[in-house]
Amino acid sequence: MDAEQESLANPFSMDASCENCAALCDARSTLVHGYGDVGGEFLFVAERPHSGADRTGVPFTGDAAGERLQSILGELGFSRSPPDADEPDLQNVFLTYLTRCRHPERGPSDEEVRTCEPYLNAEIRMINPEIIVPIGQRTLDALATDYTTNRPGDVDVAEAHATTVRGRGFELVPMVDLETQSDEQTAAFVDHLLENVFSRDYRQTKGRRGR
Template structure:
């Protein structure tokens, strides 16, 4: 699977008519695959597309929760603006555990499993240095797959704005930005700024960009 360097929307050409989850086929407007810089060092992982992403086709856009994430990334210089439907991004890739929106509930375990191949392919192709799981569900999924600890050892409230060593990259758990206190937001921005100030590529050595 090769990346289309000319596009930031679904750059790996993943299936845009997947029908593995019949219930979601009935509720989604479109499938929302990853969006961003295919050579990014940072990957932001949400749980599922919100209502805004379902309308735009771009993760974390056009609704309150998504704009809160983009606002955080904008402060760090990864995103040009928090309110655009097709933000300009640099050194960050935006994606979610599942790819279809349901207006009344989060994804089931089966739906998460059905989308595992999409996420695994994006992580392998992008090979990020640092992954930011936004919320407990994304943290649990990454912990189970990419760390040597038990999932029960991780709690997004306790681990927020800290660094956890994963297999080949680092995790920085994030409480959903719209739920953060001012102190939690400041701690996260300070922690990420400190990662940008140091040579975070020491996680697995430098790579060609």
């Protein structure tokens, strides 16, 4: 972690009381901005906060979906805390969402995704990751449109799960939704990073900023 980073939670001090989407503001428990190492080479992005994150305010915590991802991060050496931690101790990875608020009865609308887009774009620009992990089809479509030559629907997340897709200046490693992800799919994702990504330069640059 960069020496000047004071907190893993919302390290870029983004608006913690955003009220740009009235329907989401009325339904959310809390607003969930990004969390993690601002010098991280890996960025994990899902469509919206899961139910646990809506309660804790920390991405991918507080429920079964969060525990699955935190377990993956532990296996990859990105987390130094147990999978059920509400404030994970992370290194070399940043966690965030397309949208920062959760509606308990529906996913975000296209307009809500567009409204939140500047938050995600700013995080990507400031972190400048080597690898982005889009979680779920909606996230893959959004990132593929903005950061690759693919159009929405060109890449199926189930088929691309645990593979590498070339982007502009970085690579995407798609992941199927955590809520429906099988143990076999989790193992395949971990194996792909360990055997095909970490075997390249990314492992050598881990810790390069005094983490």
